[in-house]
Amino acid sequence: MPSTDESNRPLWARLFRLPEQAGLPIQVRLRAVIVQAILDGRLGPGTPLPSSRDLAQALSLSRNTVTAAYEQLVEEGFLEARPRRGVFVSADASPLQAAPAEANPFAPDTTAGSGPRAPDWRARVLRSQRDRPTLAKPERWHGYPYQFVYGTYDPELFPTDDFRECCLRSLSRVQLPHWTPDFEQVDVDELVTQIRQRLLPKRGVYALADEILITVGSQHAFYLLAEALFDARTRVGCEEPGHPHARNSFRVRDPRFVNIAVDDDGLVVDAMPQVDYVFVTPSHQSPTTRTLSLERRQWLLRKAELQDFVIVEDDYEAENLYAGKPMPALKSLDTGGRVIYIGSLSKSLSPALRLGYIVASRELIAELRVLRHAMVRHPSAFLQHAYALFLSLGHHESHARRVNQIMQERLARVAQALRQYLPDFRFTPPQGGASVWVEGPDWLDSAELADVARGHGVLIEAGRVFYDQPPYPCPQFRLRLSSISGAQIEAGVRALALAVHELAAARGVRRDAPLH
Template sequence: MSALPPAPSPLWAQLFMLDDSTGLPLQARLRLKVVQVILDGRLAPGAALPSSRDLAQALGLSRNTVTAVYQQLVDEAYLESRPRSGVFVSHGARPATIADPGRIVDPFSREGAASGMPMQWGTRVLRSLTDQPTLSKPDRWREVPYPFVYGTHDAQLFPTEDFRECCVRSLARSQLPNWTPDFETDDVPDLVEQIRTRLLPKRGVFARPEEILVTVGAQHACYLIAEALFDRHTRVGFEEPGYPHARNTFSLRTSQIIGVPVDEEGLVVESLPALDYMFVTPSHQSPTTHTLSLERRQWLLRKAALQDFVVIEDDYEAENLYAGEPTPALKSLDKTGRVIYIGSLSKSLSPALRLGYIVAPKELVSELRVLRHAMVRHPSAFLQHAYALFLSLGHHDSHARRVNQVLRQRMDAAMKALAEHIPEFECTPAQGGASLWVKTPDWLDGGALAVRAREHGVLIEPGDVFFAQPPRPCPYFRLRLSSIDVGQIEAGIRALREAVRGF
C-alpha cells in the first residue's frame, strides 16, 4: 500500500473517528484509534500522517492532545518523526504477516488427501460435561428486565473507587517487587496473611500460612481437591439438592456421588452411608439457604471420625449474614484435621474476579500447590496483591456491610411481593445470602415455569439443575437477588405471576 497523499480534513476525520463507547479519556481514545489504523493496515509503513494542527482541526481536539499522542507513539516506535517533513508510520510498527496465504503451497495437499475422514472428536474426549445439567443464562441475558439469576453483580454496589485505589497502589514502582516475580508454587504473602488474620478468625478458624492455598475461585478449589484425592471409586456424599457446579466437577473424577438429603436444619447426618468424602455448604446450603445447625455440625464431625471420612466444607456466602448470629465454621470445630475448608474472596465483590482459597493440613496443601502449578502456575499475583490491599485498608469489610444491608432490603421486598402476588408459592426467609429457594404447587414444574417466565421478561433458575435425581415435575426454582435493584423486584414478581397464570 502506498502512502496516502495529503488529504482534506474530512478524510482524516473519517479515518480517525474516535469511539465514544470505550469509556477511555480523550487522549487514550485517540491513541487507540491511531494504533488500530496502523495495525489494521489502513496506513502502510512509511505513510504520512496529518500534521498535529490538521488532525486537531479535523477531530475538534486541542493541538496539545494530538501532539502528546504523536510523541508517545514515536517513543514506542509506532511512528517516526522526520525533521522538516512530518510524522510517518514506522516501518517496524506492524508485525510480519503472510502477504498472500493463497500462494502458500501445502505440502500435504496431494491428490486424495481431501477425501480423508474428518476428525471425530466425540470419540476422543474422555471426560465431558456438555450433557450435565448446570446453571446457565441465555444469550443477551443482560437485556432481560428482571434477571433473578446467579453469577452477576450489581454495578451500583461495586466499590469502584476503593478497588481502583488498590490497583493503582499495586502498580506503584515501590510495590512492583511484591508481585512481579514468578511465584512458582507460592502465593502473594500479603494476601495469605490477610486471609489468615482478618478473614478466617471471623469464622473461628486459625491457620498457619503453610495451610492456606489461593485458588482461581471456589470452583477451582473443588477441581484441585477432586484431581488430587478422587478416583472412579471414591465415594463422595453430596447434598440433595446441592450445588451443581461442584457436583459436575467431582463427577469428572468419580462415578460414586451419593446424594444425602437436606431439610430445614441443613444436611441430614443421622444415617449417612459409607463415604470417603462429604461435600457440604453449611453456612447457607445451596440452594435451600438453610443453615446447618450447631448440633448437626458436631454430629457430622463425630461421624467423620467414626466412619473415617473427610468433610469438604464450602463456606458458601458465609459473610452474607443479616439476621441472627453466625454459626461456627465446621473447620473451627475440627480437632482431627478432617475438614478441608473452601472460601471465596470475590463472590460478594464480583464473581468475575475469581479469587478463592483452601485451608487444609499442610501436607495436603503442599500437594495441591504442585498440582496447581501444573494447571495454572498460580492465580494472578497482581490481583492477589491488589486484593490484599483491599482487605488491609478495610474496604472488604465495609463493602460486605453495604452489600448485606442492600440484600436484606431485597430479600424483604421479594418475600413481600411473593406473599402478595403469588401466595401459593412457599419459601422460607433466609438469614443471609443472596437468593430464595421457592417451592411451587406440586403440579407446576420449575423448568417449564422458567421457559414461560422468560417470555414475560423474567429469568429464574429452575430447580431441577440442583438435583442429581430431580422429581418430575420438579416444583422448585431459585430467585437470585444479587443484581436486580430493589425497586424492580415487585414488578418482576408481578411479571412472574403473569407467567404462572399461563399454565
C-alpha cells in the same frame, strides 16, 4: 490511503471513527483506532498522518487530545516524528508476518473433492462436560431487565473507588517487587497473612501459612480436590438439592455420587450412607439457604471420625448474615483434621475476579500446590497483592457491612412482592446470603416457567439444575438478589407472576392470585 490534504478530512474521519466505549478517555480510544489501522495493514510503514490540527478538525476533537495521542504512539514506536515534515507510521510498527507455506508434498490428493480427514473429536474427548446441567444463562442475558440470577457485578454495590485505589497502589514502583517475580508454587505472602489474621478468625478458624492455598475461585478448588482425591471408586456424598458447579467439577474424575437429603436444618446427617468424602455448604446451603444446625455439625464431625470420611466445607456466603450470631464453621470445630475448608474472596465483589482459597492439612496443601502449578502455575499475583491491600485497609469489612444492609433491603422487597403477586408460592426468608429458594404449586415445573419468564424479561434459576436426580415437575427455583437493583424487584416479581399465569393458562390450571 487518504493523503494529508485538507480535502481528505472525511476519509480520515471514517478511518479513525472512534468506538463508543463508556469509561475510556477519548485520547485512549483515538490511540486504539490508529494502532488497529496500523496492525491491520491499512496504514503501512512510512504512511504520513494528518497534522494534529487537521485530524482534530476531522474528528471534532481538541487539538491537544490528538497531539497527546501522537506523542504517546511515537514513544511506543508506532509512529515517528520527522522534523518539519510531520508524523509518519514507523518503519517497524507492523508485526512480521509468516511467509506463505509451500505446498506440502505429502498432502492427500483433493482433486476428487474429498478434503483432508479431520479428527473425530467426539470419539477422542474422554471426559466431556457439554451435557452436564449447569447454571447457564441465555445469550445476551445482560439485556434482560429482571436478572434474578448469579453472574454479574452490582454497580450499586461494587466498591469502585476503594478497589481502584488498591490496584493503583499495587502498580506503584515500590510495590512492583512484591508481585512481579515468578511465584512458581507459592502465593503472595501479604494475602495469605490477611486471610490468616483477618478472615479466618471471624469464622473461628486458625491456620498456618503452609495450610492455605490460593485458588482461581471456589470452582478451581473443587477441581483441584477432584483431581487429587477422587477416582471411579470414590464415594462422594453431595447435598440433594446441592451446588451444581461443585458436582460438575467432581464429575471430571467420575466418582460414585451419593445423594443426601436436605431439610430445614440442612444436611440430614442421619440419612448418610457410607462415603469417602461429603461436600456440604453449611452456612447457607446451596440452593435452599438453610443453615446446618450446631447439633448436626457436631454429629457430622463425630460421624466422619467413626466412619473415616473427609468433609469438604464450602463456606458459601458465610459473611452475608442478616440476623443472629454467625454459626461457627465446621473447620473451627474440627480437631481431627477431617475438614477441607473452601473460601471465596471475590464472590461479594464480582464473580469475574476469581479469587478463593483452600484451608487443609499441610500435607494435602503441598500436594495441591504442585497440582495447581501444573494447571495454572499460580493465580494472578497482581490480583492477590491488590486484594491483600483491599483487606488490610479495611475495605473488605466496610463492603461486607454495606452488602448486608442492601441485601436485607432487597430481601424485604422480594418477600413483600412474592406475598403480593405469588401468594400461593412458598419460601422461608433466609438468615443470610443473597438468594431466596421458592417453591411453587405442585403442577408447576420451574424449567418451563423459566422459559416463559424470559419472554417477560425475567431470568430465574430453575430448580432442576440443583438436583442430581431432579423430580418432574420440579416446582422449586432460586431468585438471586445480587445482580438486580432493589428498585426493579417488585416489577420483576410482577412480571414473573404474569409468566406463571401464562403457563397456568396453557396448562388449563385456574389461578386466582392477584397481578396488581
